Amino acid sequence: MNQKLRAIASFIDQDDIVLDTCCDHAYLAIYLKKNELCQKVYASDINPNALNGAKKNILASQLDIPTYLSDGFKNIDVKDINTAVIAGVGANTVIDIIRYAPEHIQKFIISSNNHLGMLRKSLYQKGLYIKKEIAILDKHKYYVIMLVTREYVKEDRISLKYGKSNHQDYYLSLLKxxxxxxxxxxKRQIFRQLEHRMNIQELKRLIKRI
Ligand SMILES: C[S@@+](CC[C@H](N)C(=O)[O-])C[C@H]1O[C@@H](n2cnc3c(N)ncnc32)[C@H](O)[C@@H]1O
Incomplete structure (x- = not known):
């Protein structure tokens, strides 16, 4: 289990019935089940090879984790799921997966590989709100993990753009x-320069405030 998956697991509650939508090896699902961190866990993936690997790992662990071959929620017909994990894919895939999320899923734990600002805005526009974010440094790379709910949380331009990490180093890495x-x-591209100078000033102010 890497640090990112542990951080995702820290957002899971005992009452949660979880679907890991991009399960790959099913490491997260196995960890959750083995440590009894939630009520029930399902694992799915779009890629048959990945899902076969997941099935082998689940079989070896002797745990009861139902698996599905599915693009996001498209082949998932399980009504009791209330929490979905979408991690290790790009922002556009996250947005595509969320587009088909059934209403009974109240909580999402999201870790996108890219375009976090665009993702935050898109979630907000879809009536999904970021309750908490954490940034994890793993092998010199930052991963942001978002706890997203359907309950309204106020956002502003700065939080949508840069996030709400409690990790000063994370904002320092954005600044760098x-x-x-x-x-x-x-030098001649003055407007492009100006945009980044403004971002740098904003990030410096944000870092001072933490
Ligand atoms: C890099 S792995 C991430 C594994 C793990 N979730 C993590 O964050 O470490 C990405 C996985 O997402 C799967 N995937 C990509 N697009 C998907 C989609 N639309 N629906 C379900 N799974 C998808 C891939 O097949 C792959 O197994």
Whole structure:
């Protein structure tokens, strides 16, 4: 179990009936079940090879974890699921999967590989709200894990753009990225430079506030 999957598990509650939609090896589902961290867990994946690997691991663990071959929720007809994990895929895939999420799923735990700002805005527009975010540093890479619900949570432009991590280092890494990008923009592209200078000022203010 890597740190990202542990962080995802930290958002799971005892009452949750969980579907891990992009389960790959089913490590998360096995961890949840083995440690009795939720009521029930299902695992699914779009890729037959990944799902076969998951099935083998589940069989070896001797745990009861039903599996499904499915693009997101499309082949899932289980009505008791109240929590979905969507992790390890890009923001566009997360958004596609969420588009078909049934109403009885009240809680999502999301970790996108990219475009976090765009994802936050898109979730907000769909009436899904980020209750909490954590940033995990694993092998020199930051992973952001979002706890998303259907209950309204107020957002502002800054929180939608940069998130709500409690991790100062996470914002410092965003700042460094902005500074690196700024360095690479040719001098004549004043407007592009200005945009990144503004991001840098905003991030500096945000870092001071934490
Ligand atoms: C990198 S693995 C992520 C494994 C684990 N969730 C994690 O975060 O470490 C991505 C998995 O997502 C699956 N996947 C990609 N698009 C999907 C979709 N639309 N529905 C279900 N699974 C999908 C892939 O087949 C792959 O097994």
């Amino acid at each position: 990225k902005e500074q690196d990008v700024l360095q690479q923009i040719p």
